[in-house]
Amino acid sequence: MSRPDDSAAAAHAHPLIVPIFIPQLGCPHQCVFCSQPAITDTPRRCPTPDQIRQEVSRFLEYGKRPSSTVQISFFGGNFLGLKSSSILKLLEAAAEFVQNETVDSIRFSTRPDTVCEKRLELLTGFPVSTIELGVQSMHDRVLELAERGHRAADTIAAAERVKQRGYRLGLQMMVGLPGDSEDGAMETARRMAALAPDFVRIYPTLVLEGSPLADWFRSGRYRPMPLDACVTLVKRICLFFKARHIPVIRMGLQASDGLNAETGLVAGPYHPAFGHQVYAEIVLDAISAAIAKMAAPIPDPLIIQAHPRMISRVQGLKKKNIFYLKQKFLLEKVLLVQDATLAKDHVRVADQLTVLP
Ligand code: SF4
Structure with missing residues:
Protein backbone atom coordinates (compact mmCIF):
# COMPACT_ATOMS: atom_id res chain seq x y z
CA MET A 1 0.00 0.00 0.00
CA ALA A 273 -21.16 26.95 20.23
CA PHE A 274 -17.77 28.58 20.73
CA GLY A 275 -16.90 28.64 17.02
CA HIS A 276 -20.31 30.08 16.18
CA GLN A 277 -19.68 32.91 18.62
CA VAL A 278 -16.36 33.67 16.94
CA TYR A 279 -17.97 33.82 13.49
CA ALA A 280 -20.87 35.91 14.84
CA GLU A 281 -18.36 38.43 16.19
CA ILE A 282 -16.56 38.57 12.84
CA VAL A 283 -19.89 39.32 11.14
CA LEU A 284 -20.81 41.91 13.78
CA ASP A 285 -17.51 43.75 13.24
CA ALA A 286 -18.10 43.84 9.48
CA ILE A 287 -21.67 45.12 9.86
CA SER A 288 -20.64 47.71 12.46
CA ALA A 289 -17.89 48.97 10.14
CA ALA A 290 -20.37 49.23 7.25
CA ILE A 291 -22.83 51.21 9.39
CA ALA A 292 -20.10 53.49 10.70
CA LYS A 293 -19.25 54.44 7.10
CA MET A 294 -22.86 55.38 6.24
CA ALA A 295 -23.82 58.99 5.86
CA ALA A 296 -26.22 60.13 8.61
CA PRO A 297 -29.02 59.51 9.29
CA ILE A 298 -28.76 55.72 9.51
CA PRO A 299 -31.97 54.19 8.14
CA ASP A 300 -34.27 53.01 10.93
CA PRO A 301 -35.47 50.28 10.69
CA LEU A 302 -32.11 49.09 9.43
CA ILE A 303 -32.48 46.20 7.00
CA ILE A 304 -29.74 43.60 6.90
CA GLN A 305 -29.90 40.92 4.22
CA ALA A 306 -27.95 37.70 4.32
CA HIS A 307 -27.96 34.20 2.90
CA PRO A 308 -30.36 31.98 4.94
CA ARG A 309 -27.42 29.94 6.22
CA MET A 310 -25.74 33.08 7.53
CA ILE A 311 -28.72 34.50 9.45
CA SER A 312 -27.76 32.88 12.74
CA ARG A 313 -24.29 34.39 12.53
CA VAL A 314 -25.74 37.81 11.74
CA GLN A 315 -28.08 37.54 14.74
CA GLY A 316 -25.43 36.21 17.07
CA LEU A 317 -26.14 33.97 20.01
CA LYS A 318 -29.51 34.89 21.56
CA LYS A 319 -29.67 37.85 19.15
CA LYS A 320 -26.68 39.41 20.87
CA ASN A 321 -25.58 41.15 17.65
CA ILE A 322 -28.97 42.74 17.09
CA PHE A 323 -29.08 44.13 20.63
CA TYR A 324 -25.55 45.44 20.21
CA LEU A 325 -26.32 47.20 16.91
CA LYS A 326 -29.47 48.81 18.28
CA GLN A 327 -27.64 50.09 21.31
CA LYS A 328 -24.49 51.25 19.55
CA PHE A 329 -26.25 53.03 16.67
CA LEU A 330 -29.37 54.10 18.62
CA LEU A 331 -31.71 52.17 16.34
CA GLU A 332 -35.35 51.34 17.06
CA LYS A 333 -35.42 48.33 14.81
CA VAL A 334 -33.03 46.03 12.96
CA LEU A 335 -34.73 43.75 10.44
CA LEU A 336 -33.04 40.60 9.16
CA VAL A 337 -34.08 39.45 5.72
CA GLN A 338 -33.04 36.17 4.12
CA ASP A 339 -31.77 36.41 0.57
CA ALA A 340 -30.68 33.13 -0.98
CA THR A 341 -29.19 34.97 -3.97
CA LEU A 342 -26.49 36.50 -1.77
CA ALA A 343 -23.18 34.71 -1.44
CA LYS A 344 -22.50 33.30 2.03
CA ASP A 345 -19.63 35.70 2.56
CA HIS A 346 -21.74 38.77 1.73
CA VAL A 347 -24.24 40.76 3.75
CA ARG A 348 -26.22 43.74 2.58
CA VAL A 349 -26.55 46.48 5.20
CA ALA A 350 -29.25 48.92 4.13
CA ASP A 351 -28.31 48.98 0.44
CA GLN A 352 -24.60 48.45 0.82
CA LEU A 353 -23.00 45.15 0.00
CA THR A 354 -20.38 44.13 2.53
CA VAL A 355 -17.89 41.35 2.01
CA LEU A 356 -17.13 39.36 5.14
CA PRO A 357 -13.50 38.57 5.87
S1 SF4 B 1 0.54 15.00 25.19
FE1 SF4 B 1 -1.56 15.50 24.61
S2 SF4 B 1 -2.83 13.79 25.31
FE2 SF4 B 1 -0.85 13.62 26.32
S3 SF4 B 1 -1.11 14.63 28.31
FE3 SF4 B 1 -0.30 16.18 26.90
S4 SF4 B 1 -2.11 17.16 25.98
FE4 SF4 B 1 -2.79 15.25 26.98
Whole structure:
Protein backbone atom coordinates (compact mmCIF):
# COMPACT_ATOMS: atom_id res chain seq x y z
CA MET A 1 0.00 0.00 0.00
CA SER A 2 1.26 3.48 -0.70
CA ARG A 3 0.37 6.77 0.86
CA PRO A 4 -2.89 8.01 -0.67
CA ASP A 5 -2.82 10.96 -2.97
CA ASP A 6 -4.54 13.53 -0.81
CA SER A 7 -5.95 15.51 -3.71
CA ALA A 8 -9.30 13.89 -2.91
CA ALA A 9 -9.07 15.17 0.65
CA ALA A 10 -8.23 18.61 -0.64
CA ALA A 11 -11.29 18.50 -2.83
CA HIS A 12 -13.41 17.82 0.25
CA ALA A 13 -12.70 20.57 2.72
CA HIS A 14 -14.65 18.77 5.43
CA PRO A 15 -13.84 15.08 5.49
CA LEU A 16 -16.00 12.80 7.57
CA ILE A 17 -13.85 11.82 10.51
CA VAL A 18 -14.22 8.46 12.22
CA PRO A 19 -12.67 9.18 15.63
CA ILE A 20 -10.73 6.52 17.47
CA PHE A 21 -9.71 7.87 20.84
CA ILE A 22 -6.45 6.82 22.42
CA PRO A 23 -6.95 8.84 25.62
CA GLN A 24 -3.64 10.13 26.95
CA LEU A 25 -1.84 7.05 25.66
CA GLY A 26 1.78 7.33 24.59
CA CYS A 27 2.19 10.51 26.64
CA PRO A 28 5.58 10.93 28.28
CA HIS A 29 4.28 13.94 30.20
CA GLN A 30 1.14 14.96 32.02
CA CYS A 31 0.45 18.35 30.48
CA VAL A 32 -1.10 20.56 33.15
CA PHE A 33 -4.27 21.32 31.20
CA CYS A 34 -4.97 17.79 30.03
CA SER A 35 -7.52 15.35 31.32
CA GLN A 36 -8.68 13.26 28.41
CA PRO A 37 -10.97 11.17 30.66
CA ALA A 38 -12.90 14.41 31.30
CA ILE A 39 -13.27 14.84 27.54
CA THR A 40 -14.11 11.31 26.52
CA ASP A 41 -15.47 8.45 28.58
CA THR A 42 -13.25 6.04 26.66
CA PRO A 43 -11.17 3.95 29.10
CA ARG A 44 -7.42 4.54 29.05
CA ARG A 45 -6.56 1.45 27.05
CA CYS A 46 -5.23 1.11 23.55
CA PRO A 47 -8.13 -0.02 21.37
CA THR A 48 -7.77 -3.52 20.00
CA PRO A 49 -7.99 -4.16 16.25
CA ASP A 50 -11.42 -5.71 16.86
CA GLN A 51 -12.64 -2.63 18.71
CA ILE A 52 -11.42 -0.44 15.84
CA ARG A 53 -13.23 -2.63 13.33
CA GLN A 54 -16.41 -2.47 15.40
CA GLU A 55 -16.15 1.26 15.92
CA VAL A 56 -15.52 2.09 12.26
CA SER A 57 -18.25 -0.28 11.07
CA ARG A 58 -20.71 1.15 13.58
CA PHE A 59 -19.84 4.73 12.69
CA LEU A 60 -20.09 4.20 8.96
CA GLU A 61 -23.31 2.26 9.28
CA TYR A 62 -24.88 5.07 11.26
CA GLY A 63 -23.36 7.80 9.15
CA LYS A 64 -23.69 5.78 5.89
CA ARG A 65 -20.87 6.03 3.38
CA PRO A 66 -21.11 9.70 2.43
CA SER A 67 -19.94 11.37 -0.73
CA SER A 68 -17.22 13.22 1.19
CA THR A 69 -13.77 11.92 2.00
CA VAL A 70 -13.72 9.59 5.02
CA GLN A 71 -10.73 9.43 7.35
CA ILE A 72 -10.03 7.31 10.40
CA SER A 73 -8.51 9.59 13.00
CA PHE A 74 -6.52 8.54 16.06
CA PHE A 75 -6.58 11.33 18.59
CA GLY A 76 -6.70 12.25 22.24
CA GLY A 77 -3.21 10.89 22.89
CA ASN A 78 0.28 10.87 21.49
CA PHE A 79 0.11 8.51 18.53
CA LEU A 80 3.80 8.32 17.69
CA GLY A 81 4.61 7.96 21.40
CA LEU A 82 2.88 4.56 21.52
CA LYS A 83 4.96 1.41 21.41
CA SER A 84 5.96 0.53 17.83
CA SER A 85 3.93 -2.69 18.03
CA SER A 86 0.81 -0.72 19.07
CA ILE A 87 1.29 1.84 16.28
CA LEU A 88 1.56 -0.94 13.71
CA LYS A 89 -1.46 -2.77 15.12
CA LEU A 90 -3.63 0.35 14.98
CA LEU A 91 -2.48 1.25 11.49
CA GLU A 92 -3.04 -2.28 10.20
CA ALA A 93 -6.59 -2.34 11.59
CA ALA A 94 -7.39 1.06 10.08
CA ALA A 95 -5.71 0.25 6.76
CA GLU A 96 -8.13 -2.66 6.21
CA PHE A 97 -10.87 -0.09 5.68
CA VAL A 98 -8.79 1.79 3.15
CA GLN A 99 -8.04 -1.46 1.33
CA ASN A 100 -11.72 -2.33 1.08
CA GLU A 101 -12.45 1.27 0.03
CA THR A 102 -14.83 2.23 2.83
CA VAL A 103 -12.33 4.79 4.12
CA ASP A 104 -9.96 7.02 2.16
CA SER A 105 -7.08 7.53 4.55
CA ILE A 106 -5.77 7.69 8.11
CA ARG A 107 -4.84 10.70 10.22
CA PHE A 108 -3.58 11.11 13.76
CA SER A 109 -2.42 13.71 16.24
CA THR A 110 0.87 13.51 18.04
CA ARG A 111 3.35 15.52 20.09
CA PRO A 112 6.03 17.41 18.15
CA ASP A 113 8.86 15.74 20.08
CA THR A 114 7.80 12.27 18.92
CA VAL A 115 8.08 13.10 15.22
CA CYS A 116 11.51 11.67 14.54
CA GLU A 117 12.67 9.88 11.38
CA LYS A 118 12.54 6.49 13.11
CA ARG A 119 8.91 6.90 14.12
CA LEU A 120 7.91 8.32 10.75
CA GLU A 121 9.54 5.31 9.12
CA LEU A 122 6.91 3.13 10.85
CA LEU A 123 4.25 4.79 8.71
CA THR A 124 5.83 3.72 5.45
CA GLY A 125 3.39 1.72 3.38
CA PHE A 126 0.33 2.76 5.38
CA PRO A 127 -2.31 5.07 3.92
CA VAL A 128 -1.67 7.93 6.36
CA SER A 129 -2.46 11.29 4.80
CA THR A 130 -2.52 13.81 7.63
CA ILE A 131 -0.50 14.42 10.78
CA GLU A 132 -1.59 16.94 13.40
CA LEU A 133 0.87 18.34 15.89
CA GLY A 134 -0.15 19.55 19.33
CA VAL A 135 1.82 22.79 19.22
CA GLN A 136 -0.13 24.59 21.96
CA SER A 137 2.38 27.47 22.13
CA MET A 138 5.53 28.65 20.35
CA HIS A 139 6.93 30.12 23.59
CA ASP A 140 9.31 27.94 25.55
CA ARG A 141 8.35 29.57 28.85
CA VAL A 142 4.65 28.83 28.27
CA LEU A 143 5.45 25.25 27.22
CA GLU A 144 7.52 24.83 30.35
CA LEU A 145 4.75 26.14 32.61
CA ALA A 146 2.30 23.80 30.89
CA GLU A 147 4.75 20.95 31.59
CA ARG A 148 4.68 19.96 27.96
CA GLY A 149 8.21 18.61 28.03
CA HIS A 150 9.12 19.94 24.59
CA ARG A 151 10.23 23.23 23.12
CA ALA A 152 9.13 25.37 20.19
CA ALA A 153 12.17 24.15 18.25
CA ASP A 154 10.74 20.60 18.40
CA THR A 155 7.60 21.85 16.67
CA ILE A 156 9.59 23.54 13.91
CA ALA A 157 11.64 20.37 13.31
CA ALA A 158 8.54 18.14 13.43
CA ALA A 159 6.59 20.32 11.00
CA GLU A 160 9.48 20.24 8.55
CA ARG A 161 9.73 16.44 8.73
CA VAL A 162 5.99 15.99 8.25
CA LYS A 163 5.99 18.24 5.20
CA GLN A 164 9.16 16.76 3.75
CA ARG A 165 7.49 13.36 3.74
CA GLY A 166 4.49 14.77 1.93
CA TYR A 167 1.86 14.48 4.67
CA ARG A 168 -0.76 17.14 5.19
CA LEU A 169 0.19 19.11 8.26
CA GLY A 170 -2.30 20.25 10.90
CA LEU A 171 -1.28 22.42 13.86
CA GLN A 172 -3.22 22.84 17.09
CA MET A 173 -2.72 25.84 19.36
CA MET A 174 -4.18 26.89 22.69
CA VAL A 175 -5.03 30.30 24.09
CA GLY A 176 -5.14 31.22 27.76
CA LEU A 177 -2.34 28.90 28.87
CA PRO A 178 -0.58 29.74 32.15
CA GLY A 179 1.96 32.49 31.55
CA ASP A 180 0.62 33.29 28.06
CA SER A 181 -0.93 36.59 26.95
CA GLU A 182 -2.95 37.85 24.00
CA ASP A 183 0.20 39.15 22.32
CA GLY A 184 1.88 35.85 23.09
CA ALA A 185 -0.94 33.91 21.44
CA MET A 186 -0.75 36.15 18.34
CA GLU A 187 2.98 35.49 18.18
CA THR A 188 2.32 31.74 18.41
CA ALA A 189 -0.10 32.12 15.49
CA ARG A 190 2.53 34.02 13.47
CA ARG A 191 5.18 31.39 14.12
CA MET A 192 2.74 28.61 13.26
CA ALA A 193 1.76 30.32 10.00
CA ALA A 194 5.47 30.44 9.09
CA LEU A 195 5.41 26.62 9.14
CA ALA A 196 2.81 26.68 6.33
CA PRO A 197 0.29 24.26 7.84
CA ASP A 198 -2.56 22.91 5.71
CA PHE A 199 -4.99 23.73 8.51
CA VAL A 200 -5.08 24.74 12.17
CA ARG A 201 -7.26 24.26 15.23
CA ILE A 202 -7.55 26.77 18.07
CA TYR A 203 -8.55 25.64 21.54
CA PRO A 204 -9.23 27.74 24.65
CA THR A 205 -7.56 26.45 27.81
CA LEU A 206 -10.23 24.89 30.00
CA VAL A 207 -9.88 23.76 33.59
CA LEU A 208 -10.80 20.07 33.47
CA GLU A 209 -11.48 17.83 36.43
CA GLY A 210 -8.55 15.54 37.08
CA SER A 211 -5.97 17.85 35.47
CA PRO A 212 -3.16 19.54 37.43
CA LEU A 213 -4.65 22.84 36.25
CA ALA A 214 -7.77 22.08 38.32
CA ASP A 215 -5.57 22.09 41.44
CA TRP A 216 -3.91 25.32 40.30
CA PHE A 217 -7.32 26.87 39.77
CA ARG A 218 -8.58 25.79 43.20
CA SER A 219 -5.49 27.14 44.90
CA GLY A 220 -5.74 30.45 43.02
CA ARG A 221 -2.55 29.87 40.99
CA TYR A 222 -4.39 29.92 37.63
CA ARG A 223 -7.25 32.02 36.36
CA PRO A 224 -8.89 31.04 33.07
CA MET A 225 -9.78 33.59 30.39
CA PRO A 226 -13.34 34.94 30.54
CA LEU A 227 -15.45 33.58 27.67
CA ASP A 228 -16.00 36.96 25.94
CA ALA A 229 -12.30 37.86 25.94
CA CYS A 230 -11.42 34.40 24.70
CA VAL A 231 -13.92 34.60 21.82
CA THR A 232 -12.45 37.97 20.80
CA LEU A 233 -8.86 36.69 20.93
CA VAL A 234 -9.71 33.57 18.94
CA LYS A 235 -11.47 35.82 16.42
CA ARG A 236 -8.25 37.83 15.96
CA ILE A 237 -6.26 34.64 15.48
CA CYS A 238 -8.85 33.18 13.12
CA LEU A 239 -8.77 36.33 10.96
CA PHE A 240 -4.99 36.23 10.99
CA PHE A 241 -4.96 32.68 9.57
CA LYS A 242 -7.79 33.43 7.15
CA ALA A 243 -5.82 36.35 5.72
CA ARG A 244 -3.02 33.87 5.01
CA HIS A 245 -5.40 31.33 3.44
CA ILE A 246 -4.78 28.83 6.23
CA PRO A 247 -8.09 27.09 7.05
CA VAL A 248 -9.16 27.11 10.70
CA ILE A 249 -11.05 23.84 10.98
CA ARG A 250 -12.00 24.00 14.66
CA MET A 251 -12.33 26.64 17.35
CA GLY A 252 -13.15 25.37 20.84
CA LEU A 253 -14.24 22.01 22.12
CA GLN A 254 -17.73 21.14 21.06
CA ALA A 255 -20.46 19.06 22.63
CA SER A 256 -19.58 16.34 20.11
CA ASP A 257 -16.09 16.12 21.61
CA GLY A 258 -17.74 14.39 24.53
CA LEU A 259 -16.89 16.98 27.19
CA ASN A 260 -19.26 16.55 30.05
CA ALA A 261 -19.77 20.18 31.03
CA GLU A 262 -21.47 19.11 34.26
CA THR A 263 -18.77 16.85 35.65
CA GLY A 264 -15.67 17.32 33.48
CA LEU A 265 -15.49 21.09 33.34
CA VAL A 266 -14.31 22.92 36.44
CA ALA A 267 -13.95 26.40 34.93
CA GLY A 268 -12.92 28.23 31.80
CA PRO A 269 -14.23 29.64 28.53
CA TYR A 270 -16.27 26.64 27.41
CA HIS A 271 -19.30 27.07 25.21
CA PRO A 272 -20.82 24.37 23.02
CA ALA A 273 -21.16 26.95 20.23
CA PHE A 274 -17.77 28.58 20.73
CA GLY A 275 -16.90 28.64 17.02
CA HIS A 276 -20.31 30.08 16.18
CA GLN A 277 -19.68 32.91 18.62
CA VAL A 278 -16.36 33.67 16.94
CA TYR A 279 -17.97 33.82 13.49
CA ALA A 280 -20.87 35.91 14.84
CA GLU A 281 -18.36 38.43 16.19
CA ILE A 282 -16.56 38.57 12.84
CA VAL A 283 -19.89 39.32 11.14
CA LEU A 284 -20.81 41.91 13.78
CA ASP A 285 -17.51 43.75 13.24
CA ALA A 286 -18.10 43.84 9.48
CA ILE A 287 -21.67 45.12 9.86
CA SER A 288 -20.64 47.71 12.46
CA ALA A 289 -17.89 48.97 10.14
CA ALA A 290 -20.37 49.23 7.25
CA ILE A 291 -22.83 51.21 9.39
CA ALA A 292 -20.10 53.49 10.70
CA LYS A 293 -19.25 54.44 7.10
CA MET A 294 -22.86 55.38 6.24
CA ALA A 295 -23.82 58.99 5.86
CA ALA A 296 -26.22 60.13 8.61
CA PRO A 297 -29.02 59.51 9.29
CA ILE A 298 -28.76 55.72 9.51
CA PRO A 299 -31.97 54.19 8.14
CA ASP A 300 -34.27 53.01 10.93
CA PRO A 301 -35.47 50.28 10.69
CA LEU A 302 -32.11 49.09 9.43
CA ILE A 303 -32.48 46.20 7.00
CA ILE A 304 -29.74 43.60 6.90
CA GLN A 305 -29.90 40.92 4.22
CA ALA A 306 -27.95 37.70 4.32
CA HIS A 307 -27.96 34.20 2.90
CA PRO A 308 -30.36 31.98 4.94
CA ARG A 309 -27.42 29.94 6.22
CA MET A 310 -25.74 33.08 7.53
CA ILE A 311 -28.72 34.50 9.45
CA SER A 312 -27.76 32.88 12.74
CA ARG A 313 -24.29 34.39 12.53
CA VAL A 314 -25.74 37.81 11.74
CA GLN A 315 -28.08 37.54 14.74
CA GLY A 316 -25.43 36.21 17.07
CA LEU A 317 -26.14 33.97 20.01
CA LYS A 318 -29.51 34.89 21.56
CA LYS A 319 -29.67 37.85 19.15
CA LYS A 320 -26.68 39.41 20.87
CA ASN A 321 -25.58 41.15 17.65
CA ILE A 322 -28.97 42.74 17.09
CA PHE A 323 -29.08 44.13 20.63
CA TYR A 324 -25.55 45.44 20.21
CA LEU A 325 -26.32 47.20 16.91
CA LYS A 326 -29.47 48.81 18.28
CA GLN A 327 -27.64 50.09 21.31
CA LYS A 328 -24.49 51.25 19.55
CA PHE A 329 -26.25 53.03 16.67
CA LEU A 330 -29.37 54.10 18.62
CA LEU A 331 -31.71 52.17 16.34
CA GLU A 332 -35.35 51.34 17.06
CA LYS A 333 -35.42 48.33 14.81
CA VAL A 334 -33.03 46.03 12.96
CA LEU A 335 -34.73 43.75 10.44
CA LEU A 336 -33.04 40.60 9.16
CA VAL A 337 -34.08 39.45 5.72
CA GLN A 338 -33.04 36.17 4.12
CA ASP A 339 -31.77 36.41 0.57
CA ALA A 340 -30.68 33.13 -0.98
CA THR A 341 -29.19 34.97 -3.97
CA LEU A 342 -26.49 36.50 -1.77
CA ALA A 343 -23.18 34.71 -1.44
CA LYS A 344 -22.50 33.30 2.03
CA ASP A 345 -19.63 35.70 2.56
CA HIS A 346 -21.74 38.77 1.73
CA VAL A 347 -24.24 40.76 3.75
CA ARG A 348 -26.22 43.74 2.58
CA VAL A 349 -26.55 46.48 5.20
CA ALA A 350 -29.25 48.92 4.13
CA ASP A 351 -28.31 48.98 0.44
CA GLN A 352 -24.60 48.45 0.82
CA LEU A 353 -23.00 45.15 0.00
CA THR A 354 -20.38 44.13 2.53
CA VAL A 355 -17.89 41.35 2.01
CA LEU A 356 -17.13 39.36 5.14
CA PRO A 357 -13.50 38.57 5.87
S1 SF4 B 1 -2.11 17.16 25.98
FE1 SF4 B 1 -1.56 15.50 24.61
S2 SF4 B 1 0.54 15.00 25.19
FE2 SF4 B 1 -0.30 16.18 26.90
S3 SF4 B 1 -1.11 14.63 28.31
FE3 SF4 B 1 -2.79 15.25 26.98
S4 SF4 B 1 -2.83 13.79 25.31
FE4 SF4 B 1 -0.85 13.62 26.32
